[in-house]
Each structure stands twice: as structure tokens, then as C-alpha cells.
Amino acid sequence: MGRSDDSADALTTFQVLVFTKLEGAITAGMIHLGDRLGLYLAMKGAAAPVTSGELAGITGLAERWVREWAFNQAAAGILHVESDDVPERFSLTPEGAAVLATPEHEAYGMGMFHQLPQTMATLEELPESFRTGLGFDYDVGGPQGAIGVERSFEPWNRNHLLPTVLPALDGVVEKLVAGAEAADLGCGAGGAVLLMAAAFPVSRFTGYDISHHALARAEVRLAESGLTNATFADPRRDPLPTDHSLDVVITLDCIHDMTDPQAVMSSIREAIADDGTWLLVDIKAQETFSENVRTNPMASLMYGISVMSCMSSALSEPGGAGLGTLGLPQAKAEAMTRQAGFTRFRRVAIDHAVNNFYEVRP
Helix, strand or coil: CHHHHHHHHHHHHHHHHHHHHHHHHHHHHHHHHHHHCCHHHHHHHCCCCECHHHHHHHHCCCHHHHHHHHHHHHHCCCCEEECCCCCCEEECCHHHHHHHHCCCCCCCCCHHHHCHHHHHHHHHCHHHHHHHCCCCCHHHHHHHHHHHHHHHHHHHHHHHHHHHHHHHCCCHHHHHHHCCEEEEECCCCCHHHHHHHHHCCCCEEEEECCCHHHHHHHHHHHHHHCCCCEEEECCCCCCCCCCCCEEEEEEECCHHHCCCHHHHHHHHHHHEEEEEEEEEEEECCCCCHHHHHHHCCCHHHHHHHHHHHHHHHHCCCCCCCCCCCCCCCHHHHHHHHHHCCCCEEEEECCCCCCEEEEEEEC
16 A cells, blocks of 8 residues: 555656646746736836736736736746735846846846747757757747847846956957957857957957858848948858968857867867967856756756757758757867867856856967
């Protein structure tokens, strides 16, 4: 009898575990809607906690739908609710406002939720990838996918690339002030390029990416900025120079996504000057699965995103390396850079929840 009870308890526990994951997926969809419909921004701008009717009035939405959405968000702990009030009043905590409704805050987190429909749509394509071994590149997400990547990474970069990261690299700021040739590989929608081009007007910056949607977005933003010392290019048409003319190269969160990262590293070595600097930023990863699970509370998310995005991109061509989201631990990164001809590799002491920062020199 006891054994049967234990078995029933184990079954119930496992059911709860599985459906907790489903709850997370559904609530993620509600976060996407809250961002898309301006509900979080409206709550941030409200002077006091609001009822669903008041929130609907502010946003011009139907109250019944807003009410059910707010109930989901409050039940999940995303919104604060004055539970003794009827009708209930909802609000954002200061932390909630930062993450959900303040694009200029470094903790702003709506990028991945912005592109959630495109990410989940890959579930229709993935069975074929499992059969053939071939994935798909980032353009499968369309223009909204590119904007989602932009919104994911740029808040932290806007707060830290210029004041924190570049000064931590030996002599890089001085070079950029004096006038240097610099490149951002995997530049996406061009945020880092535009930041640096505005800050260092004597230097020239080229952003490279293979995503047509990201490059189109970068060109629009470049035209809006009025900057004349930045350009964007597809390296398949306009490859990196091979004459060691680049003084600074940066790769932000992209090497693990590439089909042939070793070849890209070799191309960087051909492009960079003998006294140049490569800033390599990539996901914090451990050497083994068990270490990743032990040290990273988001390991399951990372592996799942890898299947749906990072590893898929890295396997989007036959023979792709397929490193995946957690596929470039520090030791491997250093070994690959040395194989490409670099001789100096230093982890830079920058505090980031997800990434490691490496200074790589010839």
C-alpha cells in the first residue's frame, strides 16, 4: 500500500512539474501581449494602482479581456494586486517597471517576448530539422525577429558598452578617440555600431551581418542618426579585409550562432592589425552538461532556446558546427582563438548575468 501511495505521489509531482512548464509558456504569451498592447507602459504611467476597467480605458481596450489578462499576470506574480479590493487594483513594482516597461533600463527584458510568436512558430519547422539535421538562420523570424534581438541586447549595451566594457580593454578607447578602423561582426540591427560611431567621430565602424532583416533595420537607423562614419555590410558580398587593417573587432553574443566559427575567427585574424584588439563576448558556459545545470538556474531555458534559435542557426548550413547556446565555454573559446592565430586571451572582469567578456590579441 505504501509503495502504491509513493507511486501516486511521484506521478502527481511529475504532472505538476510538466504543467508548470506549460504555465510558464502561456504566461510568456501573456507577457508578449502586455508589451505589445502597451499595458505595462500604461500601468507604469498611472499615478496609482488601476482596476481592469481603468486600465482598459487608458489603453482603449476591451475591459473583459484586460481583466482576464491581469488575473493571469497577478496569479503568476508579474503584477502586484490589491487582493482585498473588489474590483481588484493592479500595479507594477519598481522592479516590474524596470524589466517590463523601461526600455532605457539595463534590466529591460522585453526583447525575447517581442519575438515570442516567431520563436514559437519554429515548432512547425523543427521536426524536419530533427530529421535532416539542418536548422534555419535568424531571418526565419522575419523583421520582428530582428527587432526582438535588438530589444534583447541593446538595453545593457547602451548602459555599459561605452562606460564599462571598452575602457576595460587595454588601449582601445585611446585608439578610437585618435581614429581607428573598427568592425562589429554579427552586428544585428546596428546598435553597438551606432553607439560607438557617435562616441568616436574620428573612427570608422563597419557592421557585418548575414541577416537581411537586421541589415535593413540597421540601414534605417543609420539614416535616422545622420552619422557618416558607419556602414553596414553582408560579409558574403563584402567580406572582411584581409590586410590586417582593422584596429578593433567586436563580436557580441554571436560566435556560438555561426555555422563555421573557426573560419570566422581565422578571418578576424587576417583582418586585424598585429597590435589590434578583438572583444569576444559570448554566453557563460561550463565544460559539461552537469556543470551547466548545477551553476545555471536558466540552463533548461538556454538549451531550449538553443534548439529553437542558436543551435539551429549554427546548423543552418550542411556541416555547420552547431555549437549552440552553451557551446562555447572559456577553455574552448581560448583554444579556438589560438588555432586561428591569436596568442593572447584574457577574460575581462565585467559583471554580466549571462555573458563572459574576453580580450583577444594577436
